[in-house]
Amino acid sequence: MRKKLQAATLFFASCVLGTGSAFPHDDMKQMHHSPPATACNTTALACASVATGAFAPDGKLWVTWSAGGRVSVASSTDLGKTFAEPVTLPKTELQLDEGPDARPKIAVGQDGQVVVTFASRDEKYNGHAFIARSIDGGKTFGALQPITSDSPSQRFETAALDQDGRAFVAWIDKRNVAKAKKDGKHYAGAALAYAWDDKPGGMLQPATIARDNTCECCRIGVAFAGPGRPVVIFRNIFEGGIRDHATITFADEKTPGPLYRVSDDDAKIDACPHQGPSLAIGPDSVYHATWFALGRKLKGLYYAHSEDGGKTFSTPMRLGDPNAQTSRPYVLAAHGVVYLAYKSFDGAMTTVDVMTSRDSGKTWSTPRSVAMTHDTSDHPLLITSPAGAYLSWQTLQEGYRLIPLEPQS
Numbered sequence: 001m002r003k004k005l006q007a008a009t010l011f012f013a014s015c016v017l018g019t020g021s022a023f024p025h026d027d028m029k030q031m032h033h034s035p036p037a038t039a040c041n042t043t044a045l046a047c048a049s050v051a052t053g054a055f056a057p058d059g060k061l062w063v064t065w066s067a068g069g070r071v072s073v074a075s076s077t078d079l080g081k082t083f084a085e086p087v088t089l090p091k092t093e094l095q096l097d098e099g100p101d102a103r104p105k106i107a108v109g110q111d112g113q114v115v116v117t118f119a120s121r122d123e124k125y126n127g128h129a130f131i132a133r134s135i136d137g138g139k140t141f142g143a144l145q146p147i148t149s150d151s152p153s154q155r156f157e158t159a160a161l162d163q164d165g166r167a168f169v170a171w172i173d174k175r176n177v178a179k180a181k182k183d184g185k186h187y188a189g190a191a192l193a194y195a196w197d198d199k200p201g202g203m204l205q206p207a208t209i210a211r212d213n214t215c216e217c218c219r220i221g222v223a224f225a226g227p228g229r230p231v232v233i234f235r236n237i238f239e240g241g242i243r244d245h246a247t248i249t250f251a252d253e254k255t256p257g258p259l260y261r262v263s264d265d266d267a268k269i270d271a272c273p274h275q276g277p278s279l280a281i282g283p284d285s286v287y288h289a290t291w292f293a294l295g296r297k298l299k300g301l302y303y304a305h306s307e308d309g310g311k312t313f314s315t316p317m318r319l320g321d322p323n324a325q326t327s328r329p330y331v332l333a334a335h336g337v338v339y340l341a342y343k344s345f346d347g348a349m350t351t352v353d354v355m356t357s358r359d360s361g362k363t364w365s366t367p368r369s370v371a372m373t374h375d376t377s378d379h380p381l382l383i384t385s386p387a388g389a390y391l392s393w394q395t396l397q398e399g400y401r402l403i404p405l406e407p408q409s
Contacts (some may be wrong), residue, residue, distance in 0.1 A: 043068035043088050046399050050103040050378045053080075053392035053402065055385035057110055062138065063392075063400065064104040064116050066096050071104045071118045075138055079390075080402035089132050090144055094120035097127050100274040101156060101219035103379075109161040112137035113201055117147070117159045117169060127155035129171055135201045147195060148207040151175035154193070156276065160222045160230065165200030168230045168253075172216055176209065189237045190216035194230075196253055210248060210256040213237045219276030225285065228253040231310065233262065233279040233289055243267045245277050245291045247310040260310045263302065265295030275327060282333035286360045289313065290329035290340060301329045301342055305361035314361070320344060320353070332382035334389045339405055340364070341380045341391060349373070352380045352391060354405055371403050 040047035048065035055061055061076040063083070074086040097119040104118040112135055119129040130144040147157055147169055157171035173193035180187035192211040195204045215235035225231050229250045236246040236259065245262040262277070275292035282288065287306040293299055293316075301319040306312060319342055320326035329342040338357040343350055353367040370391055371380075378394040382405070391403040 043070045051394040056108040064106040092120040097121040107161045114138045126153035129154040129157040166197040170194045217272030221279035223281040233277045265293040266297040267295035278330045280331045280333040290331045328379040334384035
C-alpha cells in the first residue's frame with residue numbers, strides 16, 4: 001500500500017518546492033515515534049502509513065491511524081514524544097479503505113469527547129463508513145455506528161464538532177447512483193451527503209443529500225462559519241463534466257446553502273486525482289482554500305481566499321515551482337496566522353514546505369522547509385493547539401512526527 005501511495009503522488013502531482021531558507025536543524029525540534037527496523041505488520045503507530053492528529057482544548061494530542069488492518073487511537077501529553085496505551089477499535093468485516101485520500105479521522109471536543117470516523121471497502125471500492133465515540137476521554141469507545149444504512153457506498157467521510165459538541169459528518173454517497181442505474185438513467189459522479197448527531201455524544205440522524213453530481217473520488221474539507229453552519233469544500237461536477245472545486249455554506253444545520261465555485265480550472269477529466277481540497281475559516285470569517293488543479297486552464301497546487309462567505313474567491317495563487325513535483329496542499333488558520341503546507345519530491349527527497357500569512361491571505365512569506373524524508377510519506381496535515389500550530393506527518397523512515405510551524409524558544 002505504501003508503494004501505491006507514493007506512485008499516486010508521483011503520477012498526479014505537477015508542481016513543487018519553492019525557494020526559501022530552511023529552519024536550522026535545532027529549531028525544527030522534530031518529535032517522532034520511530035518505526036522498528038524489522039518488518040511492520042502490527043497495529044502499532046510505527047506500522048501506520050497514514051495517521052491523523054488533533055489537539056483537545058486542554059492541549060492533549062490525539063492521533064488515530066490504521067495499521068495491521070485495524071484503526072487505533074492514542075493520546076500524548078508531551079507533544080508526541082510518548083503515547084498512552086492505544087485503544088484499537090473493533091475489526092470491520094471488509095478491509096479498511098486506505099486509499100490516498102481515505103484515512104481514519106478524528107475530532108476532539110470538551111468533556112472528554114473523542115470522535116473517530118473511518119471506512120472499509122469491498123473489491124469494487126464501495127465504501128462502508130463508521131463513526132466511533134468516546135465520552136470518557138478516549139479510555140473506551142462505544143460500538144461502531146454506520147454513518148448511514150441507506151446507501152450502497154460511502155467514502156471520504158469526515159467529522160467536525162460544533163461548539164455545542166454535536167458531530168457533523170459529511171461524505172461522498174452513492175445512493176442516487178444506484179437508484180439511477182436501477183431506473184436506467186445516467187448519473188454523473190456521486191452525491192455530497194451529511195448527518196448530525198441528535199445530541200452531543202448522541203447518535204447520527206438519518207442522512208440528507210446536500211448536493212447531487214459531485215466527484216466521487218477525493219477527500220472533502222469541513223470548517224464552521226458559525227454555530228450550526230458548517231462549510232464543505234469538495235470537487236463538484238459542473239455542466240459539461242467539468243470537475244472543479246466548490247463550497248456550500250449551510251444557512252443553518254438543516255439548510256445547505258447555494259453552491260459557489262472556488263476556481264475555474266476547467267478540469268474536464270473522468271479520472272480520479274485522489275487529491276482533495278482543504279478549507280480553513282479564520283476568526284475574521286475569511287475562507288481559505290487550497291486544492292490540486294488538473295484542468296485545461298490551471299494545473300498544479302493553488303490557494304485562494306474569500307471575504308464574502310465563499311461567494312467569490314481571490315485570484316488563485318500558484319504554490320511551488322511549476323517545473324517540479326508538488327502535492328497535497330493543506331491550510332490552517334490559527335492564532336492570527338494562516339498557514340499553507342505542501343510536499344515536494346525532487347526524485348530522491350520529499351520535503352514539506354510551509355508559507356504563512358499574517359494579513360488574512362493577502363500576502364505570504366517565502367516558503368520554508370520544515371521537514372523531509374527519503375522514503376514514503378503520508379499527506380502533510382496542519383493542526384492547532386491552544387499554544388501553537390504544528391505539522392502532523394507520518395513517514396515510513398521516521399514514524400509519526402509533530403513539528404512546530406514557528407521556531408520554538
